[in-house]
Amino acid sequence: MVQNKPLLKKPPLPLLVAAALLFVGGGILSFWVAARRGQLARTLPAGANAIPADALMVVALSSDEAQWRRLRQFGTEATQAQFDQLLVQWRDRLLAEQNLTFARDIQPWVGPEITLAVLPDTAPAADLPPSLPAPELALRSNVVMVLPIADANRAQSDLGERLGQAEQAEDAPYRGVTLQQLEGQADAPLYAAVLSAETALLSPQLPLLKRAIDAYRGGESLVNRPGVGKAFEQLTETRPLARFYVDVPALAETVAANADPPIAPSRLRAFQTPRGLVGAVAVKNRGVALQGVSWLEPGAQTFATGNQADQMPQRLPTGTLLAVSGGDFQQFWEDFQAGEQFSALFPLQADEVALGLQSATGLSLEENLLPWMAGEFAVGVLSPPAGPSDTPPLPNPALVLMVKASDREAATATFEQLDAVMTSRYRFAVDTVDMGGVPVTRWTAPFDSLVMAYGWLEGDVAFFTVGQGIADLVAPSPGRRLAENNLFQATTGEAPRPNNGHFFANLEALSEAENNLLLPPLPQEGLLGSEAIEAIGVTATVLSDRQVRYDMTAILKRGDRPADLPSPDADPAEP
Template sequence: MKSRFLFLTLAVIAVTFSLLAVTSWYWILSQSPLNLLGGGVITYPSAAVFVPKQAPVMVSLLANPEKLESLSQLTVPISQRRQSHQEWQELKNNLLAKTGLDYNRDLRPWLGEEVTVAVTSLDYDRNEANGVQPGYLLAIATKDRELAKEFLQISYSQQAIANKVDLAFEQYQGVNLIYQRQKQNFQQPKVWASAVIGDFVLFANYPQVLEEAINSVQAVDLNLTHAVAYQNALKTIVQPRIGLAYLNLPGASAWVGKSATPITPEIEQMLTVTLSLNPQGLVAQTALIGIEGEKDRIPTLTEPVTALKYLPNDSILAVAGVDLNDFWQQIVNGLDPDSPLAQFINQSLVSLQTPLGIDFAQDIFSWIQGEYALALVPNLDANQLDWLLIAEKTPTVNTDNAIATLDSLASDQGLNVGNFEVENSQVTAWTKLKTSARNQLVSLNAEVKGAHTNQEDYVILARSVETITKAIKPNHTSILEQPNLQKAIASLPTNNDGYVYLDWETGKSIFEQKLPIIRVVELAAQSFFSHLKSLTITSLGSENGIRRATIYFNLDFS
């Protein structure tokens, strides 16, 4: 009996300690950044219930910033950890710069696992007399509701004294609202209004924005969580994530343009982006809904196209895939014509095709149905960017006739079409003859406007002979040997429709010049862009009318 009792006692102790160990391990993992190593969490923004379904923009962080900082400390070299900590502090301070809040003092003690910010409306009061007044909502999850309420009381009292304002307390649908009113005008609230609802602390730039958020919670059909387009987009994104962004594209474009109404209100296009951690950087999964006539399309490739081997490794922008005409049509149909990106693409094409008198979409893209690779390559000799296009010859297209048409168009523009040899290959160049005088002597110079050649089963076209030479030179280092692109290919899905690769480190100044909105984004996330080396985008086809893509951000913290 004694041995039996002893055995039972030991068994109970063993089970007890096992349960304690399991419970403790679960608690440690839940509090530790290590549970994010798989890419993030599997939850979606709970605060979406506060956001109206017609909201232009919603962005959510789905992990406590302290966990993300701790994880970054584990992944960066020891010598860089102090700098990394400082960058995190700067990011927190920059995000709260205009709120009067101090992250460590005011938010950190009660901050939970989600921070969501949304543009809830383009003009919250629809009053033309006071101009366009967007509605902004900030929803912060709390791990200690009472501590959050205490913070609100202390913070508002301090601000009321410092700013010489009155505090207003109002009940709306059973929720206590607090906001500031200027003494000079009791009807005009100042900046922040707030409320505590469930496990969230809500902030808004006007009380009416908070009231709309409360209405969205209480009337299920009004909030984003129950929007059909939003639900359909989320179904296609199942990877763990640390963040999510949702954009109503016409509304987002109107917000960027400071307009009270979308230019194309009849168009319903939604973009959802989730952000996941990766050992080499960050991966974003996107879902685009609302492309007219979109059909289900499975990815066409299982490995990079061979055409990439002709692109030099110093290309700052590269696009590669199959059927360039189809790819171009997707861009045309998928982008708002008034969006900054669409304008940048169109302006770039105009600057490239105008000197040649060629319409790229009609005269070149339309006949490229096989593999293609398109790049922008620095030309140090001419101190400019050159374009380079590789196109596979296919049985269904008479490529020789297409090239002959280009030669004819160049000739019609007054250019000379001539042949010469480069690297044992026959090259055709389009040149413009110029005369120059020096020491009373006149010389004749040929300015190359474009060139093309054949190489194996491919046609190669370029802005200059120098770039053609780079592409066909034996044993040249191709972009496929570029470490940044190799990392991207290893981190992206194997089945895809090709790649769009951008060397941010080398081309940063050029991209900023061509697309000014990039500078605005950089200012908001300086610490991120200071570590960004490159980004790569790949399309994953379409399913149930939803176009999907993946973006890989290659970050360097060394």
């Protein structure tokens, strides 16, 4: 008996198309997510998928010995020796006590970079904040080293033999990974795990090694940390000596907990906002360059957008010793007042500055100055001009402040009020002189002990100077501009244009400057002293309302060709 088959109703064509698109789209989406995760893993430091997401700091160091040799050629004989000693101390810090050396046991097979991740302490000391390691111990005990394997055969012959002799740390593998304990001269052992043919791990703490395995097996890793991958993608350096990631609030808390004297809470406010920082350090022909990207994690706080700083390097003279510029003084003051970003590191507080101004002049910063200062600005400490050769030189502040006025009429009214204050309260002589077609008003103290001046440059730029002969250096325009200075070009030339402002310090000239009242004594010796560093430049560029890029370059003095670093077994050199 033949049964009639029920008729199957065909779905409408649009539904079939939608289903097909959904199927294909879902496959594409899955493929994109997988590919994107793989792309991020390649963009991030090596082994990022084995680094737990709550890492406090991650540093990926190049294993290219030639790059480190290039870095070692900079500096004086003394600073080169100090840097070499530092490298020797850290080269085998985790390894030497286990009878391992980097050159013999790791370098022949390791990939292009080695990643060190500092993780939260599993057993913090009682006097430290929870989950944060003591800084001086972090790179010794709270670190996981991720070693990418570039030559599996060589790794097997070099490290594999040592692992074959090692005991298992536990009876059973952890999540399919064998944990091994390397015995050495140290009281604490070193634990090792091979995750795959491409990745191995080392750590002095077994719990941290397990946490890295958890991240690798699908747990929350650095790859999943919001903003990290996008920030690393913004870095354009192709041959970094080192790359890094910092959890800024956690690092600030660590520093604050161990600072002596304690850091005031108001100065830490800027660093407690959930934010991260990544960067790349590279060796250049004349020194070292750092490119960094800072970002805010999801939340209400955002960065003020806009890159309006482009004039001030043309306004300051080439003899500028120290300069800070920005795109909007009102925004700068708002951040300074709120303790936002790096203004929290300034030695003065915003309230102290405002109160001091009001006490000295009777003017309110909020009411009399800020309303017309919504424009680009710069503060510079200049090289004082030479005085008469037959008289001893007098101390000279050599200070200049420039602001592009957003309301010239209001600014003029403020200057007129200041004229009256300087005459009536301080008995300064007030007169106006012509400097190359620019009317300049001078305030001269009794006995000519101090001269201050102000005027207007082209484009509604107001300037104010403190010091004898300083107005002549900026009005009507510098004879030679800071933008033409070789050191300024070398330290800021690679930064984006336009940008949000610069910081520039000519350390070599600063160390030789005389009679400047505003310059504190500079460290002459050491790795960070003026005998090794010629100049430093930093440029900030706002990428979006959640990302800021920083470009920093240090011009270093070049020393003699470095010799090979001593082997771990060599006796320490005589100081």
